[in-house]
Amino acid sequence: MRKKVRKRHKETKWYKLDNTANIFPVITNESMANVYRLSVTLKEEINPELLQTALDEILPWFNVFRVRLRRGIFWYYFETNHKDAPKVAEEVDFPCRYIDSNSNNHYMFRVTYYKNRINLEVFHVLTDGMGGFNFLKELTYQYLRLSHPELVDTVSDTLCSDTSLDDEDSYLKNYKKSAQKQYKTEKAFIIKDEKLNPMEMGVFHGYINIPQLKEECKKMGVSINQFLVGTLIWSVYKEALHESPSEKAINICVPVNLRPYFDSITTRNFFAVLSASFKPGKENYTYEEVMMEVAADLKSQTNKENLEKLFSYNVANEKRIIVRAVPLFIKNIAIKAVFRASARANTATLTNMGSVDIRDEYEGFIEKFHVILSVSARQNLKCAVCSYNETLAFSFSSYLSGTSIQKTFFRKISEKGINVSIESNGVYYE
Secondary structure, rough: OOEEEOOOOOOEEEEEEEOOHHHHHOOEOOOOEEEEEEEEEEOHHHOOHHHHHHHHHHHHHOOOOOEEEEOOOOOOOEEEOOOOOOOOOOOOOOOOOOOOHOOOOOOOOOEEEOOOOEEEEEEOOOHHHHHHHHHHHHHHHHHHHHOHHHHHOOOEEOOOOOOOOOOHHHHHHOOOOOOOOOOOOOOOOOOOOOOOOOOOOOOEEEEEEHHHHHHHHHOOOOHHHHHHHHHHHHHHHHOOOOOOOOOEEEEEEEEEEOHHHHHOOOOOOOOEEEEEEEEOOOOOOOOHHHHHHHHHHHHHHOOOOHHHHHHHHHHHHHHHHHHHOOOHHHHHHHHHHHHHHOOOOOOOOEEEEEEEOOOHHHHHHHHEEEEEEOOOOOOOOOEEEEEEEEEEEEEEEEEEEOOOOHHHHHHHHHHOOOOEEEOOOOOOHO
């Protein structure tokens, strides 16, 4: 059964922010946007008028995106946004810029295009990458049906039956009241270098052959995610620490999609964050030594019981009556303090969105996907991954002028006999 595209109606609803979302309105500003980008590259140039029509037609379905942010006495909250969809525009800025909702019809996402690429940029307060891809795929399908009317002869002009519209708070549904604090606050090693010009961001995309990658991971006895995180830590150790001992660990923040563990199909935020750690106590660790230590660390954390503990502590705190009764301006002070402590505990972030599944009818029109994360003052380097067909797209975003970590990362993978091709947004070659 398929869902018919519906017209906007005027019913207004109010939604509590999920537990993860509560932090973003407090810590976000122009220098720390907390915006991520999901992109789909088609095999044809984008028609902006049709893209706007596609957005206008699908937005009324997605309550998670059709909201504005409000400030209450005790918490921020969402309210249904009845304004027209934000205007689609050609990309002219660097990725993942701060979203000023006041100039965006009060929406907290934007849709841009560049040649044959559609970009969806989302303020993380709305949803995580899985919720974002849920929306981007439907936007792409609707655009392709408009630009290729012959498609309607083989597919219905409606939302797909496997597109989730669920907006439950899965944190609230699955948390355990007795959870104890799990996350680390010990200071981690910070990557430092000369910075790019203000508001610039450098991007590297590496396209990695998945069958060859799987074969190498099998040889090493690690998962793809463990391999990528381990190789990233090795690259930081080699290029930023120059293979020397360090009193501070290299900690990589690794978000994990919780939906498979808790049978959830929510389109709101639902992830927990692991910390993959390597503390070099001597000189000249080998790549294999670093990989094995990091893989074991990640494996020990990646289970339902641990993931449940990670988010339950925060939700349980939020539910305490004394916390609920504290005015928002006081909560904001506490939230900022907690964030500063946790931010110091991470060197970089690597998020893996996994495989992007596209319905067969649309595959012939689509070339590739990307994910890009905005960076912040304390994390000058972030990484995002997604896969489509037999290619994994690994994307670095950085405010730093140096590129030695990125180059070492891709060079090490290539040395393993895995085909890698690289492109950038040109910042480093100007």
